Amino acid sequence: MSRKSSQTKSLQNSELTEPKTAGRKRCPITHQNILEATSELLSEIGFSNLTIEGIAARAGVGKTTIYRRWPNKASLVMDAFLAETAPQFPYPNTGSAITDIREQMKLVVKVLNSSHGNTVATLIGGSQTDAELAEAFRTRFLALRRAESKAIVKKGIEQNEIPSSIDADMLLDTLYSPLYFRLLIKHAPLTETFVDQIMDLVTNGLTNNA
Amino acid sequence: MSRKSSQTKSLQNSELTEPKTAGRKRCPITHQNILEATSELLSEIGFSNLTIEGIAARAGVGKTTIYRRWPNKASLVMDAFLAETAPQFPYPNTGSAITDIREQMKLVVKVLNSSHGNTVATLIGGSQTDAELAEAFRTRFLALRRAESKAIVKKGIEQNEIPSSIDADMLLDTLYSPLYFRLLIKHAPLTETFVDQIMDLVTNGLTNNA
Amino acid sequence: MSRKSSQTKSLQNSELTEPKTAGRKRCPITHQNILEATSELLSEIGFSNLTIEGIAARAGVGKTTIYRRWPNKASLVMDAFLAETAPQFPYPNTGSAITDIREQMKLVVKVLNSSHGNTVATLIGGSQTDAELAEAFRTRFLALRRAESKAIVKKGIEQNEIPSSIDADMLLDTLYSPLYFRLLIKHAPLTETFVDQIMDLVTNGLTNNA
Amino acid sequence: MSRKSSQTKSLQNSELTEPKTAGRKRCPITHQNILEATSELLSEIGFSNLTIEGIAARAGVGKTTIYRRWPNKASLVMDAFLAETAPQFPYPNTGSAITDIREQMKLVVKVLNSSHGNTVATLIGGSQTDAELAEAFRTRFLALRRAESKAIVKKGIEQNEIPSSIDADMLLDTLYSPLYFRLLIKHAPLTETFVDQIMDLVTNGLTNNA
DNA sequence: ACCTAAGCGAGACGGTACGTCAGGTCTTTCG
DNA sequence: CGAAAGACCTGACGTACCGTCTCGCTTAGGT
Numbered sequence A, B, C, D: 001m002s003r004k005s006s007q008t009k010s011l012q013n014s015e016l017t018e019p020k021t022a023g024r025k026r027c028p029i030t031h032q033n034i035l036e037a038t039s040e041l042l043s044e045i046g047f048s049n050l051t052i053e054g055i056a057a058r059a060g061v062g063k064t065t066i067y068r069r070w071p072n073k074a075s076l077v078m079d080a081f082l083a084e085t086a087p088q089f090p091y092p093n094t095g096s097a098i099t100d101i102r103e104q105m106k107l108v109v110k111v112l113n114s115s116h117g118n119t120v121a122t123l124i125g126g127s128q129t130d131a132e133l134a135e136a137f138r139t140r141f142l143a144l145r146r147a148e149s150k151a152i153v154k155k156g157i158e159q160n161e162i163p164s165s166i167d168a169d170m171l172l173d174t175l176y177s178p179l180y181f182r183l184l185i186k187h188a189p190l191t192e193t194f195v196d197q198i199m200d201l202v203t204n205g206l207t208n209n210a
Numbered sequence E: 001a002c003c004t005a006a007g008c009g010a011g012a013c014g015g016t017a018c019g020t021c022a023g024g025t026c027t028t029t030c031g
Numbered sequence F: 001c002g003a004a005a006g007a008c009c010t011g012a013c014g015t016a017c018c019g020t021c022t023c024g025c026t027t028a029g030g031t
Helices: A028-045 A052-059 A063-069 A073-088 A097-113 A115-127 A131-158 A168-185 A192-204 B028-045 B052-059 B063-069 B073-088 B097-113 B115-127 B131-158 B168-185 B192-204 C028-045 C052-059 C063-069 C073-088 C097-113 C115-127 C131-158 C168-185 C192-204 D028-045 D052-059 D063-069 D073-088 D097-113 D115-127 D131-158 D168-185 D192-204
Strands: none
Touching: A028 A052, A028 A063, A028 A073, A028 A115, A052 A063, A052 A073, A073 A115, A073 A131, A097 A115, A097 A131, A097 A168, A097 A192, A115 A131, A115 A168, A115 B115, A115 B168, A131 A168, A131 B168, A168 A192, A168 B115, A168 B131, A168 B168, A168 B192, A192 B168, A192 B192, B028 B052, B028 B063, B028 B073, B028 B115, B052 B063, B073 B115, B073 B131, B097 B115, B097 B131, B097 B168, B097 B192, B115 B131, B115 B168, B131 B168, B168 B192, C028 C052, C028 C063, C028 C073, C028 C115, C052 C063, C052 C073, C073 C115, C073 C131, C097 C115, C097 C131, C097 C168, C097 C192, C115 C131, C115 C168, C115 D115, C115 D168, C131 C168, C131 D168, C168 C192, C168 D115, C168 D131, C168 D168, C168 D192, C192 D168, C192 D192, D028 D052, D028 D063, D028 D073, D028 D115, D052 D063, D052 D073, D073 D115, D073 D131, D097 D115, D097 D131, D097 D168, D097 D192, D115 D131, D115 D168, D131 D168, D168 D192
16 A cells, blocks of 8 residues: 555544645645544444445545545544544543442443444444454544543542452453443343443442342 | 245244255255355455355355345355354353353353454444344344353352342343453453453452452 | 456457357347447547446446456447448449549548548547557458458459559558548548549659649 | 636747746746656657656656646647657758658658657547647648648759649648558558659559559 | 745645446356 | 356446645745
8 A cells, every 4th residue: 555654644643743744735624524424424324334435425525535534434434433422421520439430331321322322333343344443443442431441440449449459451341341242232222220230240249249 | 125935044044844846956065165165254354355256256156046045145154154153152060150151251262262253253343234144143143142141140040159139131241241342342362361350350349359 | 457268359350159158148239239329429529538437328338348348448439430330431343443442532531521530530549559449440440441452453453454563552552541641630621632633643643644 | 718828828839028927937947857758758658648647747847837838738748749859850952852752751751660650650649639739730740841841842843853733732641641651550561662662653653654 | 135926846626537346136058 | 947157237446637726935026
């Protein structure tokens, strides 16, 4: 693949010191239009029915303009997804770390049950085929939430709500994976009750459950 | 959907009494060749890069022969997957239900780390786009294992290892989802230690951990 | 260029014993539609504005169907041209070979001044870039007329109208080239009078002209 | 056509009094570079494979710089061709007009058999599609040689080598067209012998040939 | 010595057409 | 009638150039 080195590698989120760049600047409005068209079509027809031609047509833009900016469908979709979804998973601050996590999990459930849920599922699905999308999903979506979550776990350890021996990644996988699994497999409903059940189980353990 | 009524609806796994059928019999070797070609290509290039034309070419078979036997790519892939993977998740019988589950989880880890893991990931990935594949995955793969697992949980309840108040689906999702999540996201390794950590956590709970 | 060996090599005009060939036959009506659409568009918009997509649309045919049958635009246009133009250059039979040629030259002038003239010019023009078209033009168009012309020259020699020392190709080039040159360059009109002038000059020679 | 009035209309070769023009001057070295790049590419890949982008890249120049100076590909190519080819068709002066023409025809054969021949062919080919190129070829190339040739014919008439009744254009077309026709069609070799044959035929005529 | 109107290389932009690939259907010939 | 081959229409792919349009310079009179 022969790509110019000056190109925005959108998957790496880098807006680093582009050295000089002669020539006309890339129009940011065009950028916005493409992302919006992508988001709309994504929720309307899903990732795999999405076509670059369709996006270009909807955005009123030439296909080449899209190919000039994104190396593939996956990274475009990732950008579009993050542009509208990034600020949607705030952590509450209730004093108790456990309660914070429980409430944030309920927030995740809400988002996954919204139209964004389908997009998330679609991105994880696409990641199974597209290594770049997978990497982007890990670093640009999951890692950000995971960092916040780990901060809460740390708080929980400091407040003696969580034993210091616990591996934070393992704990967070155990708590959050069931939500994503139900999103992906759809074998059972994804509810706030489900969150409470998981959290109760993990808090008390099987042997101490009422 | 305009399909001939005499066709084997492979997604429903039915091998029912085809009433008469004059004419040449469907060659079972051809059937086998197609499934093998599918399996090979599936693990080589993944579900979404898989093409019917590619399978037909590899199997030395006409495209129509495939379309005559399977309604879509998903069901063919599902058949191919199950044909080689079905008998791979046996439950041990150690006396303790908790131990049975723990050991079986380790078996699942082994399989997911083998070449079949990629196929499973690919099938879940494809399911996000293909409703029929999703349904097939749920009913022909997941439901079978889930039924076995529920039997063990029931045994656990009878043996007072597991409280009777526990929702079996919730418990099993909490235990198994992290394995699949790591398979799909690849953000952390999928090891037997991980299984032990999860099982310890769920058994004892956060508040009672050493 | 990876072409199947069983394919009709339309530039070579061969309809030789295709050995067996299972599979659906190429629909001759489709063939006809494509040629007609090509001829129409050719005279409407000219060779270089002609697009395969346009032809496919006009013929109500998929692009691939065209690419399956012709290796490039040039050979398609050549076929279309020959299909409608082939039987347009008959030789008269007046007894005198010289008169035969003179009359046939006037016929050529008529055709080159018709809408076919533009097509011929376009084909010669395209030949400068496309070696296959050039070869096709030589063997499928020019060679056929040249063979007829040589027969007349031979008759002329037998009837003592033409010296036997004359190189027929040279003679025919001298007589016909000016017609094609005026067609191509358009620096002067292409008329029957012009034919008479040429023929008089070549018959009598500069030194014996009245 | 919406062109700035101050622009050099290169097809008409006019270097008329540009009225004032403040601002930076057009760099003549750039001009030269573009013409050279065009000539090189023209003989390498031919007129119709020639692209403005390719020329710009080869010349190390922006596309706009080319579009600012030439209205279309044809006129650029014509300029490039004439810049290197103009002084290549000198007439000898042997005393006899017939001999002058004969020798000049042999010179033409030499040039057409050199690398310039391909360029000439390509320009005539391109003219069939591009009316502006055709016009440029007629007025800036052919008309110049034709004027010289007509002077020689006139001399021939004055010296009683050529009958005064002869139409000079017709005579010159009859003599020179076969050379260009063989260049374009390549159905037979283009040799000095061929020139002699033509000249002998036209001089003596069929009925007086030895 | 400043101003201002080009020229200039670079490259973004909306387009059109390219030639290819795979989809799923239909048709032909053979066994 | 089943199977293999392969023609068929459709639609999207990613690429190449088109001719136009900024962009941030440089260059050179005109005042």
